[in-house]
Amino acid sequence: MNGSPGSAGRWAGAGAMAILAAASLAIRLTLGVPTLPELFADPLLYMLPPTLFSTALDLFHFAAKPILLAALLLGQVGVGALLGWLYSEVLAPKGTKSNYTVTLPVDGEGILAPQWTGGPEWEPSPVALRPALLLSSIAWLTTILVIFPAIGAGPFGILLSAGAVLTVASYFIDATIFGLTLAWIYSRLYPWSRSKPAKEIPKKLPSRRAMIRQIAAAIAVLLGVNVALEVFESLESNTSFRPPAHLPSPITPIDGFYVVAKDFFPVNVDLSHWQLTVLGSGGRSRQYNLDQLQARPSVELVTTLTCISNEIGGDLIGTARWTGVPLADLLREVGVDGRAREVVLSAVDNYADSIPVELAMASDTILVYAMDGQPLPIAHGFPLRAIIPGRYGIKNVKWLSRVEVVDHGFVGYWPSRGWTDQAVVQTESQIDLPADHSNLPLGPIEVGGIAFAGARGIRMVELSVDNGETWLPTTLDPPLSAYTWTTWHTIWRPASPGWYTLQVRATDGTGQVQTAVVTPPIPDGATGYHQIHVRVG
Ligand SMILES: Nc1nc2c(c(=O)[nH]1)N[C@H]1C(S)=C(S)[C@@H](COP(=O)(O)O)O[C@H]1N2
Ligand SMILES: [Mo]
Numbered sequence: 001m002n003g004s005p006g007s008a009g010r011w012a013g014a015g016a017m018a019i020l021a022a023a024s025l026a027i028r029l030t031l032g033v034p035t036l037p038e039l040f041a042d043p044l045l046y047m048l049p050p051t052l053f054s055t056a057l058d059l060f061h062f063a064a065k066p067i068l069l070a071a072l073l074l075g076q077v078g079v080g081a082l083l084g085w086l087y088s089e090v091l092a093p094k095g096t097k098s099n100y101t102v103t104l105p106v107d108g109e110g111i112l113a114p115q116w117t118g119g120p121e122w123e124p125s126p127v128a129l130r131p132a133l134l135l136s137s138i139a140w141l142t143t144i145l146v147i148f149p150a151i152g153a154g155p156f157g158i159l160l161s162a163g164a165v166l167t168v169a170s171y172f173i174d175a176t177i178f179g180l181t182l183a184w185i186y187s188r189l190y191p192w193s194r195s196k197p198a199k200e201i202p203k204k205l206p207s208r209r210a211m212i213r214q215i216a217a218a219i220a221v222l223l224g225v226n227v228a229l230e231v232f233e234s235l236e237s238n239t240s241f242r243p244p245a246h247l248p249s250p251i252t253p254i255d256g257f258y259v260v261a262k263d264f265f266p267v268n269v270d271l272s273h274w275q276l277t278v279l280g281s282g283g284r285s286r287q288y289n290l291d292q293l294q295a296r297p298s299v300e301l302v303t304t305l306t307c308i309s310n311e312i313g314g315d316l317i318g319t320a321r322w323t324g325v326p327l328a329d330l331l332r333e334v335g336v337d338g339r340a341r342e343v344v345l346s347a348v349d350n351y352a353d354s355i356p357v358e359l360a361m362a363s364d365t366i367l368v369y370a371m372d373g374q375p376l377p378i379a380h381g382f383p384l385r386a387i388i389p390g391r392y393g394i395k396n397v398k399w400l401s402r403v404e405v406v407d408h409g410f411v412g413y414w415p416s417r418g419w420t421d422q423a424v425v426q427t428e429s430q431i432d433l434p435a436d437h438s439n440l441p442l443g444p445i446e447v448g449g450i451a452f453a454g455a456r457g458i459r460m461v462e463l464s465v466d467n468g469e470t471w472l473p474t475t476l477d478p479p480l481s482a483y484t485w486t487t488w489h490t491i492w493r494p495a496s497p498g499w500y501t502l503q504v505r506a507t508d509g510t511g512q513v514q515t516a517v518v519t520p521p522i523p524d525g526a527t528g529y530h531q532i533h534v535r536v537g
Pocket of ligand 2: 306307393394
């Protein structure tokens, strides 16, 4: 490596940004403040053309998101290199030019250890903190004032669930770590001779007056930001930038019901060309249009639907009242004989999945055309979708166009990509009130949320306010059906102020306590206890 200030700056910047990334990840895991790559991922996905998006999803499947994050992380390190170069070229003091070299050999452990040659008079350049911190402050201000609004997080990150104050403070810490590390690494990578050009160095350093000006400017900026933060903090608590936490309603409003589909845009089915084809075991088949289905005897069922990708405490879960016809009624009309093994449900968007024939013949497995008394919304599968109580969303095929009884096993869209084929929901529970990281006055505190175990039902929900040491009973509201979540609540009276970790766990209708073992959504759905941190007093 050439020992020019520019290249030392680029390396130092990239290294400092990598350390910033690690720090922001630590903050992410402890305080829940999202990292920059995460914040970029969503708007980027929205900007991608839908075909490219689904191709990427098809190619990388569940790795698509990590790959995107890795690419964004690489971009972030690239920006670090750019900042480092700027620092070295414009801001950092310069030593005398020399033809020494810096090498970065990979040692036996595979660790980069800088070494320089050029004689004993060469030593690390001084750690120039002030210009580095100036740079990092500017980068921080740009992030919270320009980048945040541009990527939909709002100025100061007011639209993030972590809240403006925590976000801005965390990003300031990140930026400061970047500045400090940049200056330090740079001084190691860009050695200069102190002895020879001793008189020249002060000339390159800012004059005393310039220094005072810089410090004054930095203080002014910090004061200004402080005032702005105060203003936003009061705005945030007075207006509803984020929806206030509340106990869940037994039925999820349709516009708050999560939407998941493999393609970027929902399928807009043209009713005049749509029909449902049902194929039986003996090769017999029948077609129905929507009017014909709606003319049949209907059933109504309240069920909770959840996506298998839902993280612990996530919001890919909702409850609705569905109206439709039993699948078994349609299947009997075309015949189901002893060879039948599975029923394949296929959709207009080339999505398909299957359920065992016994489940297809169960009276509560229904094909629905209405949600909460309204025509099924496009996003939720208009004109017809399957509702399979107790199974994850993947089995609840939307935009349904074909139902076929088959005498063999069938592996559906997500199961063929590594996810479970049974898709029986895991027992889960979550705390919806109070919100994570809230500040609560000392006194009685209402705590509540949901618990769900599909068709097994919920027998008991317990709350821990001491990080899982002891468990307290909670009150359960009677569920709307055998297939919905159970809402739970209790009043907690903390004895003293402080930070508390609240956890929740459910026991299903068979008496089985929810597992504490933390597993990711793939392949069988996430498990583990939901927990939040709150400050009392
Ligand atoms: N045709 C079709 N049906 C589908 C999907 C899909 O991509 N295409 N996604 C499934 C998944 S993974 C889930 S979680 C549910 C989500 O249903 P919702 O959007 O009504 O909440 O739809 C399921 N049905
Ligand atoms: Mo899903």
